[in-house]
Amino acid sequence: MLIEEISCESTNINQGPSAERIAQRRADMPDVYRKNYDTAMTGNSRKAGVKAFCLECMMWQREEVRRCTSVACPLYPYRPFQDTENASERADLTTETENFDQGEE
Numbered sequence: 001m002l003i004e005e006i007s008c009e010s011t012n013i014n015q016g017p018s019a020e021r022i023a024q025r026r027a028d029m030p031d032v033y034r035k036n037y038d039t040a041m042t043g044n045s046r047k048a049g050v051k052a053f054c055l056e057c058m059m060w061q062r063e064e065v066r067r068c069t070s071v072a073c074p075l076y077p078y079r080p081f082q083d084t085e086n087a088s089e090r091a092d093l094t095t096e097t098e099n100f101d102q103g104e105e
Ligand code: SF4
Pocket: 053, 054, 055, 057, 058, 064, 065, 068, 069, 070, 073, 074, 075, 076, 077, 079
């Protein structure tokens, strides 16, 4: 992706080609996940962004996200729909993610 394209997307997201691309991507996903995508695209929730990305990665199959085995993926510790094993470990990650959502990095 060109720098100009990135700049265009970040400054004119509601107009022109960027808006068309976003609308098309939104139209291509199951209805049930559009609200989360909209939240992600506001730029105010990294958690919604991770959820949207993982769901898209696994062709909108939440069970496949839960069973993801790509342990080297940087989103792996943050992916949604994880089972209840190792809940204490994830509680730490959840806190970290919430802090991340609030702007801490
Ligand atoms: S954690 Fe798994 S589901 Fe999420 S983006 Fe990475 S590979 Fe895809």
